[in-house]
Amino acid sequence: MTMEIVLDGDVYFGDVKGMIPHGKGKYTWSNGTVYEGCWEEGKMTGDGRITWSSGASYEGDFSGGYLDGFGKLKNPDGSIYIGSWRVNKKHGLGRKQYSNSDIYDGSWKEGVHEGNGKYAWCNGNMYIGNWKGGSMCGRGVMKWLNGDLFDGHWFNGYRQGSGVYRFSDGSYYFGMWTKGLKDGQGMFYPAGSRSQSSRRLGKKKVLISPNSSFRSERFKDTKRSIGRSLSDKISVNGIFRDSGRISSKRVSLEEDWSTVDSAYDNTDILSDEGESEVDEISVVCEREYIQGVLIKEMTKNHAGSSNKREQRKFHMKGRKKKSSADIFEGHKSYYLMLNLQLGIRYTVGKITPVPLREVRHSDFGERARLRMYFSKKGSQLTPPHSSVDFYWKDYCPMVFRNLREMFKLDAADYMMSICGDDGLRELSSPGKSGSLFYLSHDDKFVIKTLRTSELKVLLKMLPSYYNHVQAHDNTLITKFYGLHEITLRGGKKVQFVVMGNMFYTELRIHRRYDLKGSCQGRSTNKDAIEEGTTLKDLDLAYDFHMDKSLRDALFKQIYLDCKFLESQKVIDYSLLLGLHFRAPEHLKAHLVPPDAFHRPQKTPGDDSSTSHMDLSIPPKGLLLVTHEPSSVNTAPGPHSRGSAMRAYSVGDKEVDLLLPGTGRLRVQLGVNMPAQANHKVSQDISGSSEAELFEVYDVVIYLGIIDILQEYNMRKKIEHAYKSVRHDPMSISVADPKFYSKRFFSFLEKVFPADI
The missing domain is CATH 3.30.800.10 (Phosphatidylinositol Phosphate Kinase II Beta)
Known part of the structure; x- marks a missing residue:
């Protein structure tokens, strides 16, 4: 039955069931929105076309009054989306061309990019990989128009974790990133540092050119899976309204993957099973960064076979560990x-x-x-x-x-x-x-x-x-x-x-120390030090200066905790100290350029701009601000509880730590505590040169007292007596609980000196 219904300015003409739309019909709202298509008991269901008063239009599947199924949406700004929908949101596989000509082709979830997908910017940059919540997250490859390429891990739109960065000149860097900045240790391989040679990967043989970089075989599988998932959807049957007649169309999402493949031109494959044959010695630069600022660099000559081991080591460092x-x-x-x-x-x-x-x-x-x-x-x-x-x-x-x-x-x-x-x-x-x-x-x-x-x-x-x-x-x-x-x-x-876990934090812990306050045997073999190594008392080359109120509260609690352990006759405990270094803004200009390895290395004293730099400038990498519970996560972690700490510098008020480019954190005792680390001694490693660009660092401190289950029993008393004969009794770790507590507290007072 076909009829016309007028209700509060809205007009419907078409099939009805009783007095509600059912079948095919056209509905015009009083604001100018028009829908023409299928209905089911008063709700838009089936194929149809809707045009809003804003000028936006959708042609495709509906269900229960929602955009649901497969369809095409055109917006007034010129953006176009073709793909899957669920309850008015992009969900499934689809392609969107934005008003600025950017194109995303891949998986969607609840209206945002999630899963595998490719994003091509109008300026020529391109990313292929995993997405989550609308941001690049997981494993992915980014290629820039200038020829640079990054293959590694991403989080919330930033490079995060391990990865390989290949520069357009053929050089490449294996290392770690935090919030898009190099952060931690890595290896830099200059362009032309190795000759052409062959690499065998099982039954494959891949030619390595001077402009090549290493890439994991695993990401090829990711790319192939993206291709397969899109290929399964490149031809989709859809029923649309066209000039009043029902017709069948095939909407194509086919993409020219040659642009994708070009991202891997001259790129060889890193495989754990493969064998590498390298004939010449390579120049390797071991580097260490803090928040994007290069602080140390050592240039060495490595045989090619050892290069492969170093490359695999850094490539695997940030991967999710196996269970x-x-x-x-x-x-x-x-x-x-x-x-x-x-x-x-x-x-x-x-x-x-x-x-x-x-x-x-x-x-x-x-x-x-x-x-x-x-x-x-x-x-x-x-x-x-x-x-x-x-x-x-x-x-x-x-x-x-x-x-x-x-x-x-x-x-x-x-x-x-x-x-x-x-x-x-x-x-x-x-x-x-x-x-x-x-x-x-x-x-x-x-x-x-x-x-x-x-x-x-x-x-x-x-x-x-x-x-x-x-x-x-x-x-x-x-x-x-x-x-x-x-x-x-x-x-x-x-x-x-x-x-x-005292180091449960979103910030990277760059240095870890286990401090007992004794010196006998309290150093680490320099050859065994890696990024995650826990160092000891004699390895500590810093003292730390912090806000007066923060320091007072810290030592009040250390004193109470030491008295408790002393009452329990416990010894051998230590302060576990974790440091997250922040690069102050006024030091970012001293970033060593990529071609630094071509020039003779300078000591800090050789560079007048560095040696005369005003290190008294207040650090800008950290900022204490008045605590705002609505701005930070107020739920304590598994290592802390209680209220935010008070800082003298802001009028003895509770404070948050503001980290430019990272976020805002609640400052608690032992957690998110800001300080300035002063470098006390310059350490040289035998057989290599080491350059330090500055001596004052902004740090975020995490600390706690661990290993509290060693009682001062008869066995320990005998050990103390034996070691006292061979060493200075004041320097050995084993000691009477009262003396141990006093020495521990006094040592920490030197590590965290009070500012006069």
Whole structure:
């Protein structure tokens, strides 16, 4: 039945069902918007065309009154989108040409770029790779019009993590990036530093030209997957209205991939399985950057085969690490990891529903525990699993449940961090204990195996520890969240403690130090130092100056924590210090140009502009501003709680740390603390030249007191007596708890001197 309906200025002419549009018809709104197409019980459903009063038009599929399916949208500014829709939003595969002639071709989600896609700018630049939330995120390749090319990892539109940058002149740089800036250590290979040679990749043989760069085989697979996904959609049947008649059209999204392929001209492939044959020695420049500023450079000659190892090392550094399941399949550490996840999931799930209450005396001690047998086949209380049979023991569950509540750790988030499908990553032990270390996939938690003696010390001090943490919101002592034991069928027992990761931050930690306040044996072999190496007392070449109120609060808490540890007769603890360096704006002009390796290296004294630079200029890389809870994430991390800290420089008010180009962070004790690092000594590495461009740095500090489970027992007293005969008793690490505490505190006062 066809009829005309007029309602409040709107006009409909077409098929109806009762008095509502149903079938084919044309609806004209009073504001000038017109829809012509299919209807179903009063809603636009099927194929149709709508033109808005603004001049925008859409032709394609509708469902329930929404743009849903496949269609073409033209906007008044000249932009055009052809592709998939879901509930009025671009969703699926599609192509958009923007008003400025930029083109995006790839996957969409909820109206933004997400998944694999290609973006070609009108100026000739092009990116192919992964997207998330509308920004370049994941693995991708960017090629600029001038011939430069970057192949690596991205986050939120910036180069982030490891990657390879090939310059148009044929030189290339392997290294790390943070927020789009070189940040950390890397290797620079000048153009023409190697001759033409061949590289074998399995059965392939690829010619390497002087203008080539290395690229991972894995990204070729990404490019092919983009091509396949778009090819599956390049011809799509759509039903449209055309001049009042229904017709069938094929909308093409075909793209000339020759422009994509040209991004890889003269580009060879880096493969872990491939063998490299290089005939000549290459010039290699080892560089270190902080926030885009080159601070160190060492030029060396390397054989080609060693170049390949260095290149692979830096190319792999920022990749997402494999899970423990992939790396340690079939080994005990893998089974321990699975058992740990099963046990924690069981414990947290069992204790969380219990009403929260104050802890009692009976909640402490070795007898306060949950015990469960996990059969591989499963039982009424435990699920079947792929690990080995084991007994699980959870010590003081109510105490640790309350500790997690103190630090506002959600039980579900805690389980997902440790027990999620991504698993745990095993780390190499940074100390001499031989303990296994696991890191949760989101980096929030560290899990460490304990010796039986350490477990007993923790259980013994737990009541006092609980009271200390409860009384001091900003204690710097390690945060413990769980104490567990796994017993395998053979009788082997393994104890674990779950701790907060003090270096859980979005900022890169450039330097790590483990400081005890002693000097005997407290240095690191220079040949063994890498970017992630934890250095020691004698390696520290800085002292740190910070706001008076921040420093006062810091040392007040260090004093209280030291007194607590002294009362527990604990020694051998240390301050774990992490430094994130910021490059001050007034130093950015001293960035070493790319052709610096062609010129003789200068020492800072050779360059008058550097040696006479006014280092007293207030740093601009960091700024303390009055705390605004609405501007920062006020939820504490797994290592801190309490209010924002007060700073003397802003009138003793709570402050946030403003990082230009990065964000705004809440300043808390031991977390996001700004300081100025003064370089005390210039260290030379034997056999190479080292240039330092400046001596004053802006840093963001993360710190905490770790390794608090060593009691001053009879064995330690004997060790102290023995070492005192061979070395100065004041310099050795093992000492009486009272003396250890005093020496530790005095040493830190020198590291963080008070400004006069």
